[in-house]
Amino acid sequence: MKTIKLFTLMLAVVIMPSCEKEQVSDQPEVESVQETQDVSSQIRKKVASLNFNSKHVEKNNMLLPDGSFTENYLIEGDIVMTEDQMRTMSSTSITNKQYRTYNLVSTPRTVNVIGYTGGSQSLTNKQRTALQWTIDNYNALNLGITFTLTFGTNYSPYDIVVYQNPNGEAGGVAGFPSNGNPYKYVQIFSGMEAYSTNTNEHVITHEIGHSVGLRHTDWFSRQSCGQSGENADPDGAVHIPGTPTGYDSTSLMLACFGANEDGEFGSNDVTALNYLY
Numbered sequence: 101m102k103t104i105k106l107f108t109l110m111l112a113v114v115i116m117p118s119c120e121k122e123q124v125s126d127q128p129e130v131e132s133v134q135e136t137q138d139v140s141s142q143i144r145k146k147v148a149s150l151n152f153n154s155k156h157v158e159k160n161n162m163l164l165p166d167g168s169f170t171e172n173y174l175i176e177g178d179i180v181m182t183e184d185q186m187r188t189m190s191s192t193s194i195t196n197k198q199y200r201t202y203n204l205v206s207t208p209r210t211v212n213v214i215g216y217t218g219g220s221q222s223l224t225n226k227q228r229t230a231l232q233w234t235i236d237n238y239n240a241l242n243l244g245i246t247f248t249l250t251f252g253t254n255y256s257p258y259d260i261v262v263y264q265n266p267n268g269e270a271g272g273v274a275g276f277p278s279n280g281n282p283y284k285y286v287q288i289f290s291g292m293e294a295y296s297t298n299t300n301e302h303v304i305t306h307e308i309g310h311s312v313g314l315r316h317t318d319w320f321s322r323q324s325c326g327q328s329g330e331n332a333d334p335d336g337a338v339h340i341p342g343t344p345t346g347y348d349s350t351s352l353m354l355a356c357f358g359a360n361e362d363g364e365f366g367s368n369d370v371t372a373l374n375y376l377y
């Protein structure tokens with residue numbers, strides 16, 4: 101019985117915002133309006149000028165591995181940015197489809213990753229395996245950035261710390277590179293434990309994709325989240341050569357993910373990463 105219940109539950113939540121809490125099927129419009137009421141029109145304009153989906157921006161109190169919090173904005177469900185970062189990010193510096201920012205990690209570079217193992221922010225065994233698979237995925241591409249992985253709690257000397265947010269939700273959160281460094285804090289939500297190691301691998305690979313500068317490939321429409329009528333202005337967005345300009349269902353960088361992901365890069369994601377790194 102339990103198995104059947106779990107299976108039914110998994111079917112009911114086929115589409116997860118890559119990152120946010122709820123699936124999109126129940127009144128996403130209302131939800132997004134409520135969530136964004138406290139965001140000034142100035143911030144919203146800035147977000148739009150950077151070619152992000154300005155309907156999906158909210159103030160965010162982000163949990164860090166040590167249990168403290170830092171304030172920033174949450175954009176498109178799983179990308180965090182401070183106002184300062186928005187200011188220093190030029191709209192001409194945004195590229196698109198396998199879309200990316202000009203904020204990239206300087207190469208060649210070894211990116212040292214630590215999977216956090218302390219207290220309630222500790223990764224589960226499943227998440228640790230998924231993180232190992234993620235690192236293997238990136239290193240298999242032979243990019244100008246290579247990754248090392250260790251586990252522990254002393255995260256300050258590391259470039260990226262992957263840790264759990266015990267919020268019970270499905271998804272994760274990360275940000276974009278700055279000053280040639282990857283974004284340091286990659287959160288995986290504790291609700292991911294209900295999903296397969298492959299789906300965990302998908303979410304972690306996706307979030308580390310943001311950390312090294314990849315954007316959502318369907319940022320303009322959020323089609324993967326079941327939202328088709330909503331378009332952001334693509335002006336000023338620059339396309340990565342060799343990748344499609346329309347919706348790419350195979351991309352690991354879609355804004356929302358399904359319950360049964362394989363966790364592997366799509367071929368266009370590989371093209372994009374090879375182009376960037």
Ligand SMILES: [Zn+2]
Nearest residue numbers: 118119178355
């Ligand atoms: Zn994302």
